[in-house]
Amino acid sequence: MNDRPANLEPPLAELDSATRRLMSALDALESAVERRREADRDEDELATRIQALGADRSRLADELDGSLVRSRKLERANREIAERLDAAIGTIRAVLGEANGAGADHEEDEDE
Template sequence: MPAETTVKAALEALNKALNQLDNEVDRQVEASRNSSEAAAELGRMIEDRSRIAVELDQAQDRSNRLEEANREVSRRLVTAMETIRAVLDR
């Protein structure tokens, strides 16, 4: 009987070790999947950042052009007002 008990104990230990190994493999697969998903999300974020940076540059350029146009319109209005005042003063 002691041999049967030893074999039974060894089989139980082996079964326990196989279950632990199976659980660890599952954990590693899940960790790998999560890592892949995180890498994909990081890639999307980098693409979004690049796109947003381009849009920001375009918006800044447009803002600069509008500011320049505003200064030009203001200058022309001042010139027109001065011309009107000069004509009225005559």
Template sequence: MPTGNSVEAALGALRQAIAGLENAIDMRIEVQRESGEVEGEVRRVHADRSRLAQELDQSEFRANRLEEVNREVSRRLVTAMETIRAVLDR
């Protein structure tokens, strides 16, 4: 029976090794899945950042344009008020 015990011991060690390998494979698959999810999230964040940067640029352009229009309207109002005062003063 000494041979039987060593075979049983070897089989037990083999089973443990296989179980350890299966666990390692499962952990590796989980890490890869999580890594893929993180990479996807990073890509989405970069896309959002690009979109937001573009929207900010457009908003800044519109704000600058509105400021220019506001100055022009203000200048025209001053001119109109001066013209009205000149007419009333006559």
């Protein structure tokens, strides 16, 4: 006189199997969520690095522009100095030439 039906055990086995599948699926879902969080952290870290690289690039571009301006100023100053030196050398040669010419004229005067 058992009040329970005889076919009660198979549904319990199916329920147990379904519970195990559900637990396995939940574990897989939890693992997937953790991987996604990790990927998001990696993405955030990568975005931060890219932003830092962009800032470095901007800073380096500014420094390069400043260096180019400074280089052009130095080249211009170098040309001006070279022109002045050439003019000074020319003047010195002219003075020396006149002195040599005057010295030669003076020697001719003495010979006479």
